[in-house]
Amino acid sequence: MSATPATAAPPQLREVRGPSALGGGPRRFFDLLWLMSVTEFKRVYFGTVLGYLWSLIRPLALFGVLLFVFTQVFKVGSNLPHYPVLLLMGVVLFTFFQESTTVAVTSVVSQEGVVRKTQFPRLVIPLATVLTGMMNLGLNLIVVFVFLFAFGVDPALTWLLFPFCLTLLAVLTAAVGMALSVLYVRFRDVAIIWAVASQILFYGTPVLYPLGPNGIENESIERMVMINPLAVIFEQVRVWMVEPAAPTAVDAAGGWLGLLPAAVIFLAVCAFGVWIFNREAPRIAEDL
Amino acid sequence: MPVEDATISPHPASSAPGSAAPLAIQVEDLHKSFRIPTHRVDSLKERAVRPFSSRDYRQLHALDGVSFEVRQGEFFGIVGRNGSGKSTLLKLLASIYRADAGTIRMAGRLAPFIELGVGFNHDLTARENVVLNGVMMGLTPKEMRRRLDAVIEFAELGEFADLKLKNYSSGMLVRLAFSVMMEADADVLLIDEVLAVGDASFQQKCADAFHDMKAAGKTIVLVTHEMATVETYCHRAMLISDGQIQHIGDPGEVGREYLRLNFEGRGTHAKTTSATDDLRLLDAWLERPGGERAKNFESGEEIAVVAEVEMLVGSPAVHIGFTLVNEDGVGVFQFSTVTEESAGPLLPGNRVRVVNRIENLLTPGHYFLHFGAKRAPDARALVLHVERALDFLVFGDGHSQGFVRLPRTTDVSIEGGGAP
Numbered sequence: 165m166s167a168t169p170a171t172a173a174p175p176q177l178r179e180v181r182g183p184s185a186l187g188g189g190p191r192r193f194f195d196l197l198w199l200m201s202v203t204e205f206k207r208v209y210f211g212t213v214l215g216y217l218w219s220l221i222r223p224l225a226l227f228g229v230l231l232f233v234f235t236q237v238f239k240v241g242s243n244l245p246h247y248p249v250l251l252l253m254g255v256v257l258f259t260f261f262q263e264s265t266t267v268a269v270t271s272v273v274s275q276e277g278v279v280r281k282t283q284f285p286r287l288v289i290p291l292a293t294v295l296t297g298m299m300n301l302g303l304n305l306i307v308v309f310v311f312l313f314a315f316g317v318d319p320a321l322t323w324l325l326f327p328f329c330l331t332l333l334a335v336l337t338a339a340v341g342m343a344l345s346v347l348y349v350r351f352r353d354v355a356i357i358w359a360v361a362s363q364i365l366f367y368g369t370p371v372l373y374p375l376g377p378n379g380i381e382n383e384s385i386e387r388m389v390m391i392n393p394l395a396v397i398f399e400q401v402r403v404w405m406v407e408p409a410a411p412t413a414v415d416a417a418g419g420w421l422g423l424l425p426a427a428v429i430f431l432a433v434c435a436f437g438v439w440i441f442n443r444e445a446p447r448i449a450e451d452l
Numbered sequence: 453m454p455v456e457d458a459t460i461s462p463h464p465a466s467s468a469p470g471s472a473a474p475l476a477i478q479v480e481d482l483h484k485s486f487r488i489p490t491h492r493v494d495s496l497k498e499r500a501v502r503p504f505s506s507r508d509y510r511q512l513h514a515l516d517g518v519s520f521e522v523r524q525g526e527f528f529g530i531v532g533r534n535g536s537g538k539s540t541l542l543k544l545l546a547s548i549y550r551a552d553a554g555t556i557r558m559a560g561r562l563a564p565f566i567e568l569g570v571g572f573n574h575d576l577t578a579r580e581n582v583v584l585n586g587v588m589m590g591l592t593p594k595e596m597r598r599r600l601d602a603v604i605e606f607a608e609l610g611e612f613a614d615l616k617l618k619n620y621s622s623g624m625l626v627r628l629a630f631s632v633m634m635e636a637d638a639d640v641l642l643i644d645e646v647l648a649v650g651d652a653s654f655q656q657k658c659a660d661a662f663h664d665m666k667a668a669g670k671t672i673v674l675v676t677h678e679m680a681t682v683e684t685y686c687h688r689a690m691l692i693s694d695g696q697i698q699h700i701g702d703p704g705e706v707g708r709e710y711l712r713l714n715f716e717g718r719g720t721h722a723k724t725t726s727a728t729d730d731l732r733l734l735d736a737w738l739e740r741p742g743g744e745r746a747k748n749f750e751s752g753e754e755i756a757v758v759a760e761v762e763m764l765v766g767s768p769a770v771h772i773g774f775t776l777v778n779e780d781g782v783g784v785f786q787f788s789t790v791t792e793e794s795a796g797p798l799l800p801g802n803r804v805r806v807v808n809r810i811e812n813l814l815t816p817g818h819y820f821l822h823f824g825a826k827r828a829p830d831a832r833a834l835v836l837h838v839e840r841a842l843d844f845l846v847f848g849d850g851h852s853q854g855f856v857r858l859p860r861t862t863d864v865s866i867e868g869g870g871a872p
Contacts, residue, residue: 175560175639177475182550188590195587203580281571282564283547284588446550449543450486 185287185445196288201295208296219300220307223259227252234372243378249308249315250406254371254398256304261337261394262362264297268341269348269355276452286445290345294338301330312406322404329401336393336430339437346444349451369394374402376411383418390417393430475559476640476671477522477545482554484515484540514540516695517554524559524639525669527662529682529689529703531710534779537695538675539644542566545673546642560639561590565629567644572625574618578609581617582632589636599635606657607631627654634661640671645678679707711748711845730835731770731825734760734803738844749812751848751857757808761825763798769828770798772806774841779818784855785810790828813856814846 186193209216231248234240244250268290272279275289348354369392373380380386389395396413403412417423444451488510514537522528532538543549545556546564571588572581582603586596604613607627617625633641662685665672676682682689682703689706691698691713699709739756740746749755759772773788789806791798798804823841 177478177557177559180545180547180556180558182544182547191592192587192590195593196584199584199587199593203576203584207575275573278571278573278588280548281566282585282588283562449548 183283183286183446183449185442186285188283188285193285193288196284197292197295200288200292201299204292204296205299216303220304223252223255223304224307226259227255230255230372240373240379244374244407246315246317246406247374249311249317250374250402251371252311253308253401253406254369256301256308257333257398257401258366258369258371258394259304260297260301261333262366263300264294264337265340265344265362266358267297268293269344269358271341272345272349272448273452280449280452286448287342287441290341290441291338293345294334294341297337298334317406320404320408322408325404326401329397329404332397332430333394336397336433339434342437342441343433346441346448349444349448365392365394368392369398370402371398374410375399375416386411386416387418387422390422391425391429393426393433396423396426473523473525475521475557476524476526477520477528477559477673478555478557479521479545480519480555482515482518482541482544482556483513483552484537484544484549485511485513485552488512513695515544515551518692518695518697519554520690520697520700522671522673524671525666526688527666527672527674527686529686529706530673530675530692531677531679531682531689531706532692533677533713536693538692539567540695541692542642542644542673542675558640561636562640562642563589563633563636563638564642565633565644566642572617572629575616577614577616578604578620578628579613582628585632586636589638591636599637603628603631603635606634608654623654630658634665638670640673641665642673642675644675677710679710683707730763730765730767730827732762732764733823733825733836733838733841734762736760736821736823736841738842747843748845748847751812751814751816751846753812755810755812755844757810757821757842759806759823761804761806763800763802763804766797766799767827768797770804771826771828772804773824773826774808775822775824777820777822778855779820781820782855784814784819788824812846813858815854815857816846816848818845819843 181187209219214221231251234251235242235247271289271293272286278284279286279289344354344358368389370379370389375386375389390399390413396417399411399413399416403410414420414423417426516537518537518541530538530541540549542564543566544551545558546562546566548564548566571585573584576584579600582600583593583596586599587593591599604610607624607630609624609628612620612624617628620628633643662672666685674681674686686703688701689703690700691706691709693713698713699706736757736759737745738747738749739758740749741754741756757774759774761770761772763770769791771788771790773786775783776785776787777783787808787810789808791804820840821842821844823836823838825836827835
């Protein structure tokens with residue numbers, strides 16, 4: 165898409181249908197998505213003195229505290245050789261989910277000035293916050309890999325399946341972010357509700373407590389936890405990345421059928437995110 | 453140095469594109485209404501507690517069946533009073549709102565300039581915003597980065613290019629926004645009230661840029677309520693009122709229609725309901741020096757503000773005042789009169805007429821007078837207040853910047869230089 169040269173034939177009339185979630189061509193959508201994500205990433209990390217270190221300090225501090233509490237105080241993880249790596253992996257992944265969705269909640273409203281004055285695919289806004297989160301995640305994962313090697317975890321072929329898990333996590337994060345960002349335009353208490361809900365989700369995901377042998381060893385709790393799609397993703401990351409011997413998501417759920425609720429919830433959240441955003445997108449500028 | 457009136461020098465109007473020119477914008481039977489909630493449901497709790505309360509709203513028909521066409525290369529003006537629907541129309545054209553019914557067709561890429569901006573993120577620097585905006589308007593990031601210097605230069609913001617926009621003054625923001633719009637090289641430009649801002653030199657620059665765009669055959673839609681701008685630039689204009697097209701055609705005719713609408717729109721007399729238990733405003737009007745009632749005054753012409761009040765209770769005296777405000781509601785001038793107490797107390801049934809003669813130093817524009825009356829001497833209590841009891845227009849040549857034209861004297865002296 166370049167500027168129309170003066171000699172070109174006059175442009176043809178095309179119908180203007182008003183703002184929408186997508187629209188305006190894929191090229192422009194991805195240009196804008198990439199530009200907004202990178203700009204935001206730069207703004208956060210080049211505007212502060214410690215820059216990128218801040219992005220690292222938060223999960224690392226949380227990791228340090230949790231590691232102390234759960235190996236020295238509660239002794240939950242002390243029976244598992246790779247507990248610290250597992251904990252770090254879980255904290256980093258959950259931080260991505262929590263931070264991206266929390267930023268996404270207010271993303272559309274905080275871009276009010278742009279939304280009220282310019283036409284562009286509205287979906288770019290929440291997706292850009294998730295993409296910025298993924299850039300952070302990428303950097304944090306470097307640290308996770310350093311720990312993986314430091315703790316003597318052997319690289320395995322199953323590491324190649326990690327991107328699949330990350331994709332599922334990113335899709336879920338994006339869907340939640342889309343729904344929250346557009347609901348917040350109309351209902352401002354979404355921000356408070358989500359702060360509490362994401363905290364509950366943290367405990368509903370096996371980050372602190374490993375499942376299976378030497379973990380919590382409680383079958384009914386394990387099956388309950390596996391209703392949470394995040395738990396399924398996290399458990400599978402554990403098996404494929406850190407502990408091949410750990411129970412897989414299927415084992416923890418008590419068979420393939422046990423994974424059905426999580427799969428349904430996953431698809432329902434994605435469908436709801438797309439549906440609600442698509443429905444509300446044309447009216448965002450009016451409701452702000 | 454002599455201070456000259458800052459005027460935008462109009463360029464000779466280029467000829468209007470003929471009716472054979474292809475269409476740039478085609479609007480058919482456009483409708484848009486807003487739901488104005490009488491009780492806004494802003495939280496989930498309220499929604500849960502009162503699940504059906506969302507039906508507590510009234511419909512505001514901002515646009516009611518608007519159809520028009522703009523040809524390529526045309527400079528098209530849209531005028532209307534505040535609340536007439538012209539801004540809604542612009543936002544529909546710019547794809548910021550979605551129409552309830554009707555179609556809009558547009559040829560080519562569009563650059564909007566709405567509410568004095570193109571949509572900036574104030575946490576980002578000027579450079580970042582310029583590139584983002586260019587991409588939003590349909591350019592590639594590469595293309596926009598190439599034009600970045602030209603934008604910054606046009607806006608005269610060279611040294612501030614890496615400053616976050618939250619540290620910009622409003623004038624700098626408008627300059628940047630205007631420059632982005634210019635450099636976006638769009639086929640159709642939508643502009644909302646741009647000439648009202650910026651200093652004289654930037655206004656001149658905008659005027660030059662308009663001229664260039666006009667010469668380059670760009671299509672420009674200008675929304676304004678400044679008739680002078682419309683008559684200077686536009687090939688054609690459209691007047692909208694209450695969401696409907698009142699007139700479409702020659703800018704001069706549209707201008708006259710607009711003035712007429714302003715006279716007739718609000719009643720020429722004060723509202724009849726303006727009474728309390730204490731007193732009643734019988735009538736209020738404006739007069740020319742000859743005693744003729746009028747609603748429009750030439751700059752410099754004397755204006756007499758007359759008010760007639762009937763007392764409903766007895767009072768030692770009465771205090772009658774007016775506040776003159778401009779179109780934006782900004783107070784310009786206040787004056788009041790107290791009846792002579794020596795003349796004896798006022799009795800119920802007494803009629804009081806107050807005539808204030810003002811030298812009209814106001815700049816051209818639309819003005820309103822709020823009426824207020826208090827019982828004297830305990831003037832604390834406001835017994836009657838009538839918002840916008842009167843309105844009038846001031847017309848005249850020259851610029852409508854500022855509120856008043858203060859009398860001035862000018863001395864010019866030139867020193868130095870060799871003899872011829």
